[in-house]
Amino acid sequence: MIKDITIGQYYRSDSILHRLDPRVKLVGTLIFVITLFFSKSPLTYAASLLFLALMIGLSTVPLSFIVRGLKAVGVILLFSVVINIFFIPGEAIVHFGVIRITKEGVITAVYLGTRLVMLVLGTSLMTFTTTPNELTDGLEKSLGFLKLIKIPVHEIAMMMSIALRFIPILTEELDKIMKAQTARGVDFKNGSFLHRMKSMVPIVVPLFVAAVRRANDLALAMESRCYHGGDGRTKMKPLKYCRRDLLAYLFLALFLALMIYLGFFCPVGR
Known part of the structure; x- marks a missing residue:
């Protein structure tokens, strides 16, 4: 699945x-x-x-x-x-x-x-x-007229791009956590509905921690590269x-x- x-x-x-x-x-x-x-x-x-x-x-x-x-x-x-x-x-x-x-x-x-x-x-x-980078640039260019009414188009496009990029990353992380918990004897398929819901706790907590850790690493990486929004930024490959x-x-x-x-x-x- x-x-x-x-x-x-x-x-x-x-x-x-x-x-x-x-x-x-x-x-x-x-x-x-x-x-x-x-x-x-x-x-x-x-x-x-x-x-x-x-x-x-x-x-x-x-x-x-x-x-x-x-x-x-x-x-x-x-x-x-x-x-x-x-x-x-x-x-x-x-x-x-x-x-x-x-x-x-x-x-x-x-x-x-x-x-x-x-x-x-x-x-x-x-x-x-x-690609996520192309999608970000395309959204920013397409919605550029919204900057006239002080809407942070670049930041919105960046957030959407990061969210899309995190889907496959977190999916892979979820797969690893499920395999690790299965190896420890956690049963996700058998038992009552309440039992299966309880068995999801060893998955949700590590996944949440991993998501926060990756978000923090991404924020530190962006800050270390002096990222401060879209004002004055140029494109390596302009559309x-x-x-x-x-x-x-x-x-x-x-x-x-x-x-x-x-x-x-x-x-x-x-």
């Missing part, structure tokens, strides 16, 4: 998506997420699925590696689908005692499950193809748009226009 957590990890490759400007990928991810909620129609979902499949193919990230991340949020996905199946009123297709499954509930559950899966895969693809980035923006604009048409104006899609 621990190895299935791929959120925040970077997959090293030399694909066209890896070479795109991080601002393009941020805008593309935002457009993809917004268009997922346009309407509940087969055409819009088919277009979103086709777009996602194309991006996965261009990224050259193995599909097995991408799909593996769904296991970490599988409980949330399953809970959302089950809630919609059993608690949405409508035309009953299964009625057994207090159990009532409606046609509208099944349709809503299918749409919601598909939407959540594409949402997780689409947002994860951005972190797979963008510059090139021809492929402009073509990517054009492609995203066409995709957005298509989704608006399918979601709001296409007679078949509504």
Whole structure:
């Protein structure tokens, strides 16, 4: 289960998506997420699925590696689908005692499950193809206009980047702690629910201590390098748009226009 957590990890490759400007990928991810909620129609979902499949193919990230991340949020996905199946009123297709499954509930559950899966895969693809440093620079550049109203954009982007970078580090730390406690005889799988909850204490406490220790080491390292925020700082690799980035923006604009048409104006899609 621990190895299935791929959120925040970077997959090293030399694909066209890896070479795109991080601002393009941020805008593309935002457009993809917004268009997922346009309407509940087969055409819009088919277009979103086709777009996602194309991006996965261009990224050259193995599909097995991408799909593996769904296991970490599988409980949330399953809970959302089950809630919609059993608690949405409508035309009953299964009625057994207090159990009532409606046609509208099944349709809503299918749409919601598909939407959540594409949402997780689409947002994860951005972190797979963008390093934390690139993501920080892209966020800072994209939100630079907020500096006019005294919002610390650089500090916010830095915190988000550090949080993403710490996910795989703490995941690896958690795996080591669990193996060490298992070797000492701690049983995490058997016993009552209360027993299993108590067995998590030898994991949570060392993990919390390790997280605080790493945060303190990071703070000392930043201070020793005279880091005092983003004011007056220069970039070793400043972001510059090139021809492929402009073509990517054009492609995203066409995709957005298509989704608006399918979601709001296409007679078949509504």
